Amino acid sequence: MSAPKQITVLFNGKKQGVFLLDTPEAFIGRGRSAHIALDDNPIVSRKHAVLRSEGDGHVLQDLGGANGTFINDERVSATRLKEGDRITLGKHTLRYERGTPEALSLKAAAARAAGTAAVAAATSQMTAQAEPQALGPKAAPWERPKPRRAPPAAVAGGLGSAMGTSEKTMAASKDELEALVEQMKIKAGPHLSVPFEGQMKLMSISPMTTTRIGYGDTCQVRLPGAVWFSKVAATLTLRKGKWWLENHQPFWRSVTVAGGPLKKKRKLTKETVITIDKVKIRFSPGEAP
Numbered sequence: 001m002s003a004p005k006q007i008t009v010l011f012n013g014k015k016q017g018v019f020l021l022d023t024p025e026a027f028i029g030r031g032r033s034a035h036i037a038l039d040d041n042p043i044v045s046r047k048h049a050v051l052r053s054e055g056d057g058h059v060l061q062d063l064g065g066a067n068g069t070f071i072n073d074e075r076v077s078a079t080r081l082k083e084g085d086r087i088t089l090g091k092h093t094l095r096y097e098r099g100t101p102e103a104l105s106l107k108a109a110a111a112r113a114a115g116t117a118a119v120a121a122a123t124s125q126m127t128a129q130a131e132p133q134a135l136g137p138k139a140a141p142w143e144r145p146k147p148r149r150a151p152p153a154a155v156a157g158g159l160g161s162a163m164g165t166s167e168k169t170m171a172a173s174k175d176e177l178e179a180l181v182e183q184m185k186i187k188a189g190p191h192l193s194v195p196f197e198g199q200m201k202l203m204s205i206s207p208m209t210t211t212r213i214g215y216g217d218t219c220q221v222r223l224p225g226a227v228w229f230s231k232v233a234a235t236l237t238l239r240k241g242k243w244w245l246e247n248h249q250p251f252w253r254s255v256t257v258a259g260g261p262l263k264k265k266r267k268l269t270k271e272t273v274i275t276i277d278k279v280k281i282r283f284s285p286g287e288a289p
Contacts, residue, residue, distance in 0.1 A: 002056030002057070002101035003098050003099060004020060004021065004022060004098075004103075005021045005057070005058060005081075005083070005096060005097065005098060005099055006019060006021060006096075006097050006098070006099045006100060006103040007019045007021060007026075007036060007051070007087075007094050007096060007097075008094065008095040008097055009038070009092060009093075009094055010084045010092065010093045010094070010095065010288060011091060011093075012091060012187065012289055013093075013187050013188070013284060013286060014288055015112075015288040017036075017099065017104065018102050018103045018104060019035070019036055019054065019103060019104050019106055020064075020099055020103035020104060020105045020106060020107075021035055021051060021053065021058060021099075022034050022105055022106055022107045023035070023053075023106045023110060024052065024053050025050055025051060025052045025053065026050065026106055027045045027047050027050050027053045028044075028048050028050070028051065028089065029044060029045055029046045029048040029050075030044055030045070030046050030048075030093070030169075031046045033047065034046070034047070034107075034109045034111075035106050036094070037263040038089060038090070041074070041089065041090045041091060041092050042064075042090075042116045042168075042169065042170040042225070043066075043067045043089075043090040043114070043169065043170045043171075043172050043273050044067070044089050044090055044092070044131050045063065045065035045067075045169045046067070046069070047063050048062070048063060048069065048089060048167070049061060049062050049069045049089070050063060050086075050229065051081075053198070054080070055182065056082050056123075057080060057081060057082075058080070058096070059078060059079070059080050059081070060076070060078065060081055060087065060148055061077070061078040062076065062077050062078065062080055063071075063286060065119060065169065065170050066169065066203045067089075067090065067169070067170075067171065067177060068174075068177065069087065069088075069089060070087070070088040070089075070181050071085055071086065071087055071088075072085060073082075073088065073181050073182075073185050075182075081096045082094070082096070082097060083097060083098055084097070086188065086240050088172055088180075088181055091180070091184070093184055093187075093188065093287065099280055106152075114184060119234050124280075130261045131140075131171070131215065132204060138212070150158075158179075170269065183202055186203070186204050187204045187284070187285055187286070187287070188203065188245065188287050189204055189206070189287075190203055190205050190207060190238075190284065190285050190286045191203060191204050191205060191284055191286065192211075192221060192236075192281055192282065192283055192284075193281065193282040193284070194221055194281050195224065195279060195280070197282075200282075202223060202226075203220075203238055203256045207238040210231050210235050210236070211231070211235060211236040212234075212235050213233055213234045213235065213236070213238070213276060213278075214232040214233040214234070214248075214253075215227045215231045215233070216231030218231075218232070219231065219232060221281070223276060223277070223279050224279065225277075229252060230248075230252040231250040232249070232254040233249060233255065233276050233277070234246060234247050234248055234253070234255055234262075234274070234276060236281050236283070237250060242267050242268075242269070243264050243266050243267070243268040243269075243283070243285060244267055244268070245257060245262065245265060245268055245283070246264065246265040246268070247262045247263065247264060247265065250262075250263050250264065251278060254275075254276070254277055254278075255274070255275070255276050257272060257274055257275075258272055258273060259275075260271075266281055268285070269284070269285070270285065271283065271284045
C-alpha cells in the first residue's frame with residue numbers, strides 16, 4: 001500500500017495549512033465549495049483546479065480559469081504529480097508531499113461539513129413547523145412571532161469560508177503571471193528584499209558562495225548611494241546549514257539586525273530586517289519546511 005500524500009499550503013513562504021489527500025478528489029479554489037481554500041488570493045478561481053486520486057498518486061487538472069496553474073514554474077493543463085512538486089497559484093505555493101501526522105483529513109472535514117448541513121436543514125424544518133404562540137385571531141403584526149432564518153448550509157466536503165465568494169476573479173496578463181511565477185520561484189529559496197527605484201526587489205542568494213552587500217562593483221547586493229572606501233559593508237554566508245551575517249566595517253558602517261547593533265556577526269534563523277546605513281533589507285531563509 002502506498003504512503004498517503006498531502007498538500008502543504010504556503011503564502012509568502014509561510015505555512016498556512018496541511019491537508020491529507022484521503023478523498024477521491026479535492027477541489028482547490030475560493031469559497032465554500034473548495035476543499036483547499038485560497039480565499040485571500042483574487043487571481044484564483046472559485047473552482048481553479050482539482051486533485052484526483054489515481055493509483056498510488058494524484059493527477060492535478062486545471063479547470064480552465066483565466067490565470068492557469070503552474071507546476072514547478074511551468075503552466076500545465078493536467079499532469080501526474082511527483083513528491084516535491086510545487087504548484088503555484090498566484091501568491092500561494094502548494095507542495096505535494098508524503099503525508100504527515102499534522103495533516104488535516106479532508107475525509108473527516110467532509111463528514112463534519114455534511115453533518116453541519118444536515119443539522120442546519122433539520123433546524124430550519126423544525127422552526128417552520130413550530131406552532132406560533134396563541135395570540136388571538138387578530139394579533140397585531142408586531143405581536144406575531146418572527147420566522148427564524150436558518151444559517152446557510154455548507155457544501156459537503158468544502159473547507160472554504162464564505163470569504164471571496166462575492167469577489168470577481170482577477171485576470172492577470174501573461175507578463176504579470178510570468179513575473180509572479182518568477183517571484184514565487186525566488187521566494188522558495190533564501191533571498192533578500194532590497195529597495196530599488198522606490199520598490200522592494202527580490203534577490204536570490206546562493207548557499208554556495210558568500211553574498212557581499214555594499215557599494216562596490218564586487219557586491220552582489222548594491223546599496224543606493226556611493227562611498228569612497230569600505231565598500232563591502234556586510235556579508236551573508238551559509239555555514240553548516242545556518243546563515244551568518246557579518247559586519248565587515250564596524251567602525252565605518254552602521255549595521256543593525258532586528259533593531260539591535262551588529263558589532264561582528266550574528267546567526268539568522270528566520271525572516272529578519274537588516275539595516276545598513278539606514279537602508280532596510282529583509283532576509284528570508286525561504287519557504288517553511
